[in-house]
Amino acid sequence: MKTFTFETLPVTLAEREINTTIPHQELAHWHDTLELIQVKQGQMHCHVNESDFLLKKGDICIINQDQVHRIYSDDTSCLVHTLSVDPMMLSSIHELYHQLILPIISDQDFTHIRMHGRNSHAHLISNLMDDLQILAQEKPSGYALQALAYVSMILRQVYIVHNDEPLEADHDEDLRIQKKMATFIYEHYGEAIGLSEIAQAGGISRSKCSTVFKKYTETSPIDFLNAYRLEKAAALLKNTHASIADIAFSCGFNQQSYFNRLFLREYGITPKGYRNA
Known part of the structure; x- marks a missing residue:
């Protein structure tokens, strides 16, 4: 870009x-x-x-x-x-x-x-x-x-x-809730959070949480969370000398092997390969 x-x-x-x-x-x-x-x-x-x-x-x-x-x-x-x-x-x-x-x-x-x-x-x-x-x-x-x-x-x-021009109005209360839950992810992605915590941040049920995420982001709450964690991890790999294990942990991944699998699937390259590219 x-x-x-x-x-x-x-x-x-x-x-x-x-x-x-x-x-x-x-x-x-x-x-x-x-x-x-x-x-x-x-x-x-x-x-x-x-x-x-x-x-x-x-x-x-x-x-x-x-x-x-x-x-x-x-x-x-x-x-x-x-x-x-x-x-x-x-x-x-x-x-x-x-x-x-x-x-x-x-x-x-x-x-x-x-x-x-x-x-x-x-x-x-x-x-x-x-x-x-x-x-x-x-x-x-x-x-x-x-x-x-x-x-x-x-x-x-x-x-x-x-x-x-005619305006295309499509905002509703769910949009406010979605922003609230996404903001919660941005602020707490490094912590041990999951579907229950994300839904609680929006004041809605787990099933409603999944529906709202699908509606506005076309993905699930957990997939959105992991994708954001991987974004932050990718930036740390390029801009710091922290170990891959420390980066994985700081971005909310408790197991480096799980982090490695998700990173490879998302970016088509291992974390080590991404850092050295």
Whole structure:
């Protein structure tokens, strides 16, 4: 994955390839930024809360902050650009922020908007995202100011689309519960937790817990927990000199042999091989 930043602007542009041969597909997640997805090549699925839909070359999807989502491919290779923008970057311009930005990000009916590539707004957003990538690669003098201009133009398109396009509202109480349980996993993955503890964090039964996870993440609570543990372990393997046994234990695996099996299945390589690669 290639990542482009723009000095101190809270804006990140990423280019990544998605296909079934890449180990460890991303987990469902959420963040406090607006995210725009641009399909450059191929096609892929986008899962936002309860909705799952196909995006093809040229299509754009705008995802509001705090929405549980992930992107994945079934059987084809796909090249995608994602633009993450922190709307608070404009909060110092008080009147503009409260009139044009806050009504969008605080709209509970605005979870996501998908646009066909032939849509004029999608076409303009795609061109601006391409311009941002070129800007980040060339880094001309004062390029952050130009990046701010491009991002402002993109946000204007988001404002127009939000006002004109039909919204796909699909949030409910289960979404709040799912976030609560996922947050519990993020904070306690290194401890001896299981289905009962995850369900208790959401204040629901074990069976309801499994249903909610399947609904929003398309996986089980334990598979989600183990995948997150493996993500953290992979980062420790690359960025620390801790022993594999210590890493396995710190990430919630009581047996190194079990950790090794799961890691090999998820990443297609042993923990030792991953560290040395």
